[in-house]
Amino acid sequence: MSYDQARWRRDDAPVYEPLLHEKGERTVRPADRDVPLPDELVRDELTLPGVSEPELARHYTRLSQMTYGVDSGPYPLGSCTMKYNPKHTERIAALPDALVHPDRPDEHRQGVLEIYVRLQEYLARIGGMADVTLQPPAGAAGEFTGIRIAAAYHADNGDDDRDEILVTDTAHGTNFASAALAGYDVVELPSGEDGRVNLEALRAAASPRTAALMLTNPNTLGLFEREIEPIASIVHDVGGLLYYDGANLNALLGRARPGDMGFDLMHYNVHKTFATPHGGGGPGAGPVGVCERLVPYLPAPHVRRDGDVVETYAPPNTIGKVHGYEGNWLVLLKAFAYIERLGDAGLLDTSAMAVLNANYLGTTVDLEIPYEPYHHEFVASAGDRDAAELAKRMLDYGVHPPTTKWPDIVSEALMTEPTESERQATLDQLARAFNAAAADDDETVAAAPHRTSARRIDQVAAARDVRLSWQALTGE
């Protein structure tokens, strides 16, 4: 590692920020120990990062400056609902009182269980469901849990021929993956010309082999599925279940309930709708709500009231465990604190502002938006430009770009969801970024971003040489 012309270099390549031990190392010799260890596990010397406190502070400050988060500016990643994570909920989760070991007996952790059961009740009320499990550790894990519940239900009814899950062509990729992982064949339904479920295509696909239809509403184009009642009837008439992908629940929060639309089960993305951190892979939470006839299949342990106390138990036909204990406690606590803080009125404001913000931004962006009227998000088309390149150019204007190139039914898609967190001035800033990028010349756009810490990263190498775990430098 060398420092040359105001830039760190590793071998001959520039590095944005070295690893800590590349900045400095020190060797320590552990004191004699009394702990008996096998010889091959004993080291006489340990090489650790050796830097001064200012170097350490600068290292982490530099890393935080090189990235971009919702605390840096607007983050309108469509379908991801990158709403602001209130510091209020972080503070509550950081309270010493929140540190309760899950192995303590139920009677020693009544406070935790009370919060769980209340969160279950809140989510059930919000979704129009009979009961909710908090156990799944992510949205996709919630989908998998929901589909396993559907499978257990069909198996209990002797319905062994159901081997298909129907998914629309605008559905989140996780729907296809969760259905396949749960052992089903996936049947993709082409959307109608209006971007919604095509009832004819659904009728043709629905059969006694249909285990479930997975649907999000509003869909990923931000369009409300107006024909949800006929859709529910078609699926129910063949004995299938209707699964609600809660990714877009923010648009409906407090205003319409999946359970009232005929959905039998659903998941909630607490990192979207209830403002917990997205977490970059975890820990997260993806609670699953079910209608009355599916309650016996919920994962164990489940939490319920029994008179004045709250207890854990195993539902009679449980699909088993999908994660440790009752779920990721501190994430669920933040979701609980968010709901408590906002209350009914605040939750109603959330969906209203989310839809208003998307519609305001949509009218101020100079790009075509083929499908309307949209709710919490819209999908603009970059037209004859490359959506990914236009998005990279938006980085130069100081904002995070929208989701790109998906869903496929909009050419060069820019899927945009500003969320309720932003005020008008910030939405105007976003619109200027869209419009300025769209007006820039091809050469500038093709080489963008010009002003970020890292410019074009090697996407091909990243995809071809996937590294899914940390790997040490060899130090040679």
Place this chain on the structure above:
Amino acid sequence: MSDEVPDELRYLESHEWIRVDDAAGTVGITAFAQDELGDVVFVELPNVGDTVAQEDQFGVIESIKAVSDLYAPVSGTITAINENLFDQPELVNDDPYGDGWMIELELADASELDALLDASAYAEQIA
């Protein structure tokens, strides 16, 4: 390069080629197809001993732009797969008619070749 269509090969409309030597066939995708896909990052191939029918899917190819199914030009039994593609999928881009081959198979019915496009018909399709 991207419009190269070797005369000695036969083609499917879905851009697979087959080179036939007696009852053995070698299959890959065309220069045009790899160019349209862009940088290939992953190739999924069948197992040796699997059988495929003409125009059945035998594998999947993924580039940074798209994921596409791979179709068998003829029916047969897989006798070899190009395992180099697992570590070096870029061979499909670099040498689509050579080192970027995907499967070898033993033809079940040589008359199926008659249904395939010849070089001039395929060249016309991609023109």
